[in-house]
Amino acid sequence: MEIKRLNILRALDQHGTVIAAAQALHLTPSAVSQQLAVLAREADAVLLEKHGRGVRLTPAAHVLLGHADAIATRLEQARADLAAQRDGRIGRARISGFPSGIAGLIAPALARLKHTHPGWRFEVVQYETEQALPLLPARELDLAVVMTHPDLPAPDHPRIELHPLLDEPFEIALPADHPLAGRAEVTPGADLVDADWIITAPGTACHDLLLTACHQAGFQPRLVHTSTDFGAQLALVAAGLGVTIIPRLAQPELPRGVVLRPITAPAPRRRLMAAVRRGQGPTPLLDALRTVGAELAERGAPG
Amino acid sequence: MEIKRLNILRALDQHGTVIAAAQALHLTPSAVSQQLAVLAREADAVLLEKHGRGVRLTPAAHVLLGHADAIATRLEQARADLAAQRDGRIGRARISGFPSGIAGLIAPALARLKHTHPGWRFEVVQYETEQALPLLPARELDLAVVMTHPDLPAPDHPRIELHPLLDEPFEIALPADHPLAGRAEVTPGADLVDADWIITAPGTACHDLLLTACHQAGFQPRLVHTSTDFGAQLALVAAGLGVTIIPRLAQPELPRGVVLRPITAPAPRRRLMAAVRRGQGPTPLLDALRTVGAELAERGAPG
DNA sequence: CTCAATCGGTAGTTTTGCTACATGGAGATC
DNA sequence: GATCTCCATGTAGCAAAACTACCGATTGAG
Numbered sequence: 001m002e003i004k005r006l007n008i009l010r011a012l013d014q015h016g017t018v019i020a021a022a023q024a025l026h027l028t029p030s031a032v033s034q035q036l037a038v039l040a041r042e043a044d045a046v047l048l049e050k051h052g053r054g055v056r057l058t059p060a061a062h063v064l065l066g067h068a069d070a071i072a073t074r075l076e077q078a079r080a081d082l083a084a085q086r087d088g089r090i091g092r093a094r095i096s097g098f099p100s101g102i103a104g105l106i107a108p109a110l111a112r113l114k115h116t117h118p119g120w121r122f123e124v125v126q127y128e129t130e131q132a133l134p135l136l137p138a139r140e141l142d143l144a145v146v147m148t149h150p151d152l153p154a155p156d157h158p159r160i161e162l163h164p165l166l167d168e169p170f171e172i173a174l175p176a177d178h179p180l181a182g183r184a185e186v187t188p189g190a191d192l193v194d195a196d197w198i199i200t201a202p203g204t205a206c207h208d209l210l211l212t213a214c215h216q217a218g219f220q221p222r223l224v225h226t227s228t229d230f231g232a233q234l235a236l237v238a239a240g241l242g243v244t245i246i247p248r249l250a251q252p253e254l255p256r257g258v259v260l261r262p263i264t265a266p267a268p269r270r271r272l273m274a275a276v277r278r279g280q281g282p283t284p285l286l287d288a289l290r291t292v293g294a295e296l297a298e299r300g301a302p303g
Numbered sequence: 304m305e306i307k308r309l310n311i312l313r314a315l316d317q318h319g320t321v322i323a324a325a326q327a328l329h330l331t332p333s334a335v336s337q338q339l340a341v342l343a344r345e346a347d348a349v350l351l352e353k354h355g356r357g358v359r360l361t362p363a364a365h366v367l368l369g370h371a372d373a374i375a376t377r378l379e380q381a382r383a384d385l386a387a388q389r390d391g392r393i394g395r396a397r398i399s400g401f402p403s404g405i406a407g408l409i410a411p412a413l414a415r416l417k418h419t420h421p422g423w424r425f426e427v428v429q430y431e432t433e434q435a436l437p438l439l440p441a442r443e444l445d446l447a448v449v450m451t452h453p454d455l456p457a458p459d460h461p462r463i464e465l466h467p468l469l470d471e472p473f474e475i476a477l478p479a480d481h482p483l484a485g486r487a488e489v490t491p492g493a494d495l496v497d498a499d500w501i502i503t504a505p506g507t508a509c510h511d512l513l514l515t516a517c518h519q520a521g522f523q524p525r526l527v528h529t530s531t532d533f534g535a536q537l538a539l540v541a542a543g544l545g546v547t548i549i550p551r552l553a554q555p556e557l558p559r560g561v562v563l564r565p566i567t568a569p570a571p572r573r574r575l576m577a578a579v580r581r582g583q584g585p586t587p588l589l590d591a592l593r594t595v596g597a598e599l600a601e602r603g604a605p606g
Numbered sequence: 607c608t609c610a611a612t613c614g615g616t617a618g619t620t621t622t623g624c625t626a627c628a629t630g631g632a633g634a635t636c
Numbered sequence: 637g638a639t640c641t642c643c644a645t646g647t648a649g650c651a652a653a654a655c656t657a658c659c660g661a662t663t664g665a666g
Contacts, residue, residue, distance in 0.1 A: 001306065001378055001381075001382075002305050002306055002307065003304065003305055003306050004305065004623095017642095017643070017644090018643075018644060018645090019642090019643065019644085027624075027625095028624070028625055028626080029643080029644065029645080030624080030625070030626080030627090030644090030645070030646080030647095031623070031624050031625075032644095033644060033645050033646085034623080034624080034645085034646090035623080035624095037645085038623095043382075043385050044385065044386075044389070045385050045388075045389065048644090050631085050632085050643095050644085052632065052633065052643090053631080053632050053633060053634095053641090053642055053643045053644080054632095054642090054643060054644075055643085055644070056442070059388065059394065059395065060385060060388055060389075062395075063381070063384050063385060063388050063393075064381055064384075064385060067377055067378070067380060067381035067384070068381075070377055071374050071377050071378065074370055074373050074374050074377065075304055075370070075374065077370060078304075078366070078367055078370035078371075079304075079346075081366050081367075081370070082346050082347065082348050082363060082366060082367060083347075085348070085362065085363055085366050086347070086348065086363075090366075091362065092362065139354075139359070307654095320611095320612070320613090321612070321613060321614090322611085322612065322613085330654095330655075330656090331655070331656055331657080332612080332613070332614085333613090333614075333615085333616095333655080333656070333657080333658090334654070334655050334656075335613095336613065336614055336615090337614085337615090337654075337655080338654080338655095340614085341653095341654095351613095353612095353613080353662085353663090355612090355663065355664065356610095356611060356612045356613080356662075356663050356664060357611090357612060357613075357663095358612085358613070
């Protein structure tokens with residue numbers, strides 16, 4: 001039951017005679033006859049019967065023929081899918097990101113790809129940077145949106161390469177009725193030494209980043225509230241329970257009662273990058289992420 | 304792109320390593336490796352990549368794999384269908400009959416087969432006996448329900464064999480208010496010499512049969528109305544426009560205002576037979592037709 | 607660091623598939 | 637009705653392929 005033999009049967013059905021089928025397949029009639037005999041033995045059925053000078057297909061041959069046509073069609077689809085995959089019209093990818101990376105970069109990028117690359121299937125998983133990176137070489141992930149992080153692989157890492165997506169400053173989120181709310185800039189080390197701080201959980205990149213920034217500014221923030229979710233943090237700010245710093249661009253929706261104020265230079269920044277396996281080449285996904293990142297950088301306040 | 308190669312890819316996916324796949328297929332690992340290399344060349348795609356000590360399938364391999372699984376399933380269905388056809392669980396047949404044969408024998412037989420042989424597909428075509436017979440050896444028909452007819456092949460015809468289904472008398476159909484309606488038997492040659500006759504079109508078997516019967520009874524019927532359809536004929540009878548003879552059993556539904564009366568012996572009879580290609584062996588269809596015929600004969604008046 | 611295991615390449619053998627030619631059978635032609 | 641023509645198929649020989657046996661390279665495990 002090989003495809004070659006099934007195609008010989010199909011050719012015989014289409015062309016009527018063994019000789020015509022042989023011509024169409026660039027074979028001799030004898031070869032066609034022999035292969036059909038093998039197919040009949042494999043199928044344990046009589047496929048041909050004499051009819052006049054030629055042959056005709058038996059009912060059993062027609063049963064087989066229906067399936068042979070379906071198989072040929074499916075094989076053609078397989079070839080088409082392989083070609084489509086080669087030039088990027090179809091594909092699958094697993095992407096990871098931390099929450100604000102998913103919301104700010106991955107989701108908009110996938111929304112574009114849904115229209116421009118309808119054949120692609122994407123799966124999104126939430127991981128922090130240090131969890132995501134080892135999953136790339138293991139092929140559990142195809143792309144990870146990561147943040148500036150001590151675990152980041154060196155630029156010449158043999159298996160992972162990094163593509164910058166967005167470089168954005170953190171800003172101070174204050175209650176709208178806060179004394180500093182009217183200021184053009186805020187200097188945490190001077191203005192917010194006594195503030196209550198809201199911070200993401202230890203182990204996240206933002207946590208480390210805040211502490212480092214405050215340390216460099218020469219003071220120890222009083223950490224009072226903890227939530228991993230920027231939305232929840234801002235709700236706490238709006239309720240007047242403290243202040244926090246959040247990335248400027250990845251949080252487009254501010255709740256009422258919260259204002260963002262730039263931080264006096266050098267403001268802490270976070271750098272978002274796309275990590276992919278080295279040598280993977282350009283993908284529609286990476287292109288879309290870079291486009292979204294560039295648009296966000298352009299839209300936001302420069303610096 | 305041969306099935307053998309696709310199955311090797313499937314085995315590799317199932318068993319994980321080239322060695323395990325080779326064992327499952329009773330091959331050496333080298334053969335598996337070589338065939339996968341050929342498949343990769345045919346698919347114009349990289350199918351394997353090193354992963355630790357073993358290999359793993361690439362995305363392109365998974366694309367191909369999905370189709371390979373579908374093809375393997377379809378091939379299994381083909382084998383099952385061939386087996387089912389061998390032992391008669393599935394099949395196709397074209398059947399011909401004249402109108403009352405279709406209504407009285409073919410339709411009831413197919414109704415049974417629909418339950419007992421759900422895998423069979425039947426096509427019914429209406430032909431008169433002389434049209435149907437040559438279509439049997441040409442394989443345009445697989446079975447024809449035919450009537451006693453001069454063109455009937457001899458019992459030792461080399462390509463066609465005949466199986467008796469039903470031997471039924473014609474009876475006289477009279478308006479219920481006809482003077483003869485109360486009689487136990489009617490003798491057309493004596494009682495109906497002056498009646499208006501309703502008859503099927505020239506060229507049908509019933510037409511010849513009526514004329515022959517009347518001729519033997521020694522009179523010439525006055526043919527007034529013509530219709531091929533027994534239902535239409537009986538409507539004319541009910542309207543008092545004439546009399547006709549119809550086969551007893553194949554017309555179970557009598558309209559109001561019509562009575563059937565037996566004809567004095569020797570009553571004209573018609574013999575229904577199933578014609579099939581010689582050497583075709585028993586088929587569910589032929590069995591069902593014989594059963595229906597036997598039941599009709601048993602139910603109707605014997606003789 | 608050594609060992610064990612896996613995969614892939616090469617040479618040689620076996621199996622399969624194809625061609626060339628001949629045979630037999632069934633319309634078509636005269 | 638004899639011959640001719642066309643078609644399918646069997647046989648022998650040859651070419652292509654698929655497979656085995658063996659070896660080397662690579663990599664993870666102990």
